[in-house]
Amino acid sequence: AQTVTQSQPEMSVQEAETVTLSCTYDTSENNYYLFWYKQPPSRQMILVIRQEAYKQQNATENRFSVNFQKAAKSFSLKISDSQLGDTAMYFCAFIYSGGGADGLTFGKGTHLIIQP
Amino acid sequence: KAGVTQTPRYLIKTRGQQVTLSCSPISGHRSVSWYQQTPGQGLQFLFEYFSETQRNKGNFPGRFSGRQFSNSRSEMNVSTLELGDSALYLCASSLVGGGFGYTFGSGTRLTVV
Numbered sequence: 157a158q159t160v161t162q163s164q165p166e167m168s169v170q171e172a173e174t175v176t177l178s179c180t181y182d183t184s185e186n187n188y189y190l191f192w193y194k195q196p197p198s199r200q201m202i203l204v205i206r207q208e209a210y211k212q213q214n215a216t217e218n219r220f221s222v223n224f225q226k227a228a229k230s231f232s233l234k235i236s237d238s239q240l241g242d243t244a245m246y247f248c249a250f251i252y253s254g255g256g257a258d259g260l261t262f263g264k265g266t267h268l269i270i271q272p
Numbered sequence: 273k274a275g276v277t278q279t280p281r282y283l284i285k286t287r288g289q290q291v292t293l294s295c296s297p298i299s300g301h302r303s304v305s306w307y308q309q310t311p312g313q314g315l316q317f318l319f320e321y322f323s324e325t326q327r328n329k330g331n332f333p334g335r336f337s338g339r340q341f342s343n344s345r346s347e348m349n350v351s352t353l354e355l356g357d358s359a360l361y362l363c364a365s366s367l368v369g370g371g372f373g374y375t376f377g378s379g380t381r382l383t384v385v
Contacts, residue, residue, distance in 0.1 A: 189371035201376035259305050259317030
């Protein structure tokens with residue numbers, strides 16, 4: 157079974173700074189998808205960014221971008237010009253292309269705090 | 273466009289009772305998945321339904337079950353509740369599942385006393 161590891165339980169940065177959240181995963185498969193989800197205190201998981209493993213180009217969504225290193229099985233999230241509303245739990249997640257018996261596999265999360 | 277709707281938002285039950293949680297997916301989405309979130313275990317996959325059929329199942333005891341109706345709405349049921357079942361239960365819908373991405377609801381917070 158695949159595993160997802162987020163090694164930073166908590167991070168704190170000043171507003172407007174850039175922050176990078178780390179994620180590594182372990183799989184023997186070649187076709188899969190990776191996601192970053194944000195969970196604010198409202199509890200709803202919000203999709204931040206999605207990466208297809210067969211695409212070498214790193215995904216970008218406005219202030220959010222990823223550094224996808226397939227050989228190293230690394231998938232970090234960079235948040236530029238951080239804002240107070242970015243304060244939340246961030247989860248890295250993995251799923252096989254065919255869906256797979258395990259659904260989405262999540263890391264334990266990183267609690268990101270943006271200080272004013 | 274309405275999002276994923278989960279009801280109820282909060283629930284308190286007694287050990288030994290059973291509970292049913294409801295999830296209405298985004299219109300047109302045929303895949304509905306359920307996840308349990310606890311501080312200790314994190315987010316764990318319960319099961320996925322697609323077109324009224326259970327497509328995948330996580331490593332949970334048989335007390336956890338679910339179903340999906342023809343309108344894609346889904347319910348999950350937990351029988352003989354235990355204290356350890358206290359958790360946030362999240363529902364997620366997707367067009368067809370897999371790598372297309374999932375839209376989550378706000379969850380049902382279940383407390384077992």
